[in-house]
Amino acid sequence: MKAFVLSLIVSSVCYVPLYAQEGEDSSLSKQVDKSKLPVPDEKEQLFYLQRDPNRNTVVYTLNKKDGQLDEENPVKAYWILYEEEGERKELSYIQRKFAYGINAKKLAENEYEIHLTSCKRIPLRLAYCAESGQYEAFTAIHNKPAVVERIFVRINGGTLFKPHVDYIELTCRDSQSGQPLTRTIPMN
Secondary structure (H helix, E strand, O other), X not given: OHHHHHHHHHHHHOXXXXXXOOOOOOEOOOOOOHHHOOOOOOOOEEEEEEXXXXXXXXXXXXXXXXXXXXXXXXXXXXXXXXXXXXXXXXXXXXXXXXXXXXXXXXXXXXXXXXXXXXXEEEEEEEEEEOOOOEEEEXXXXXXXXXXXXXXXXXXXXXXXXXXXXXXXXXXXXXXXXXXXXXXXXXXX
């Protein structure tokens, strides 16, 4: 049991699914061409996460109740299963709690610190921007505030419960100029 719990924790830190999707190989040797992955365009979308070994994508959107942001859970996440004709599917309990879910802490009115449950070392800030009239997820790249658009996780082999993650890449845009910014975080 201890080994299983440890493997869940290890796999969740590395942003991998905790079970294979139907039709997927349980090994993680297949890499995707990240430049050819689909780009979701969902209502209230903040950013999305993609990773090896397939095109399935986790989308993060604002979580609203009665038209207002849910202050307890401001961000919700779900799959777009591109490998299954674009079906939308909620995250499982284990995926939400150990891998792809979001933890949020309210900092001020219309401002939250958020991070993926599997990666506390990359804090993001969810804040309302008067200029754009919407909420956006921010990080800092080269000491510049940047709006997060995509997170990509490069997995290079390993197993389902112990993948070898080469890097995590944040694709963002400069919040002032709109210019693209990228930050690659080596995991070795």
